Amino acid sequence: MRSTKLQPMIEAAIFAVLALALDMFVPSIKIATISISFAMVPVFIISLRWGFKTGFLSGLIWGLLQLVFDPQIIHPLQGFIEFVIAFPFIGFAGLLKNPVQKALNNNKKGLGIGIIVFAIFVGSVARYFWHFLAGFIYWGMYAPEGMDPVFYSFTFNSIAMLGSFISCSVVLVLLIVASPRFFIQKQTM
Structure with a gap:
C-alpha cells in the first residue's frame, strides 16, 4: 500500500524547483530594485491543489533553494x-483550497476563478509582508535621502507584490480556463 501523503510532498518539491527555475531563467520585469515575475505560480498551484501545509512546504523548499x-x-x-x-x-x-476544489468539482469555473484570484492575493500579501518588514529594517538604509524607510519599503514591496499578483493571476486564470482539472486534487492508490 502506498502512502497517500507522499504524493503531495513529491509535488511540493518538484513545483518548488520549477518556481526556482522560473525565477532564475524566465525574464521578469525589473525596475530599479523591484522585480515582478510569475515565479510564484507553481507554489500557488500546489497550495490550491493540496492545501496550506503542502503549499507552505513548497514555499519553504523554494526559499531554501533561493x-x-x-x-x-x-x-x-x-x-x-x-x-x-x-x-x-x-x-x-x-487556506482556500476547499472552496476552489468545490467550485471546480461542481463545474463552476467562474466562481473558481474568483476564489483563485483572491487566494493569490492572500498568498502574495502574506509573502510580501515579510519582505516589507525586512525592507524597512535592513534595506531602509538604501532609501533616498529624506525618505522614510517604512514608506520606502512599503512602496517598493507594494509595487512588486501587485505586479506579481497580477502576473500570477493572469497565468493561473489562463490555466484554469484551459484545464481546471489541473487544480483538482487526485491521489493515487
Missing part, C-alpha cells in the same frame, strides 16, 4: 526573514 542559488543577504536575520519565512507564506493561498 538561499543556495541566488541569495541577496545583507544580514543573517534579513536572509532568514526573506527566504525561510517569506516564501513559505505563499502557502496561505492554500
Whole structure:
C-alpha cells in the first residue's frame, strides 16, 4: 500500500524547483530594485491543489533553494526573514483550497476563478509582508535621502507584490480556463 501523503510532498518539491527555475531563467520585469515575475505560480498551484501545509512546504523548499542559488543577504536575520519565512507564506493561498476544489468539482469555473484570484492575493500579501518588514529594517538604509524607510519599503514591496499578483493571476486564470482539472486534487492508490 502506498502512502497517500507522499504524493503531495513529491509535488511540493518538484513545483518548488520549477518556481526556482522560473525565477532564475524566465525574464521578469525589473525596475530599479523591484522585480515582478510569475515565479510564484507553481507554489500557488500546489497550495490550491493540496492545501496550506503542502503549499507552505513548497514555499519553504523554494526559499531554501533561493538561499543556495541566488541569495541577496545583507544580514543573517534579513536572509532568514526573506527566504525561510517569506516564501513559505505563499502557502496561505492554500487556506482556500476547499472552496476552489468545490467550485471546480461542481463545474463552476467562474466562481473558481474568483476564489483563485483572491487566494493569490492572500498568498502574495502574506509573502510580501515579510519582505516589507525586512525592507524597512535592513534595506531602509538604501532609501533616498529624506525618505522614510517604512514608506520606502512599503512602496517598493507594494509595487512588486501587485505586479506579481497580477502576473500570477493572469497565468493561473489562463490555466484554469484551459484545464481546471489541473487544480483538482487526485491521489493515487
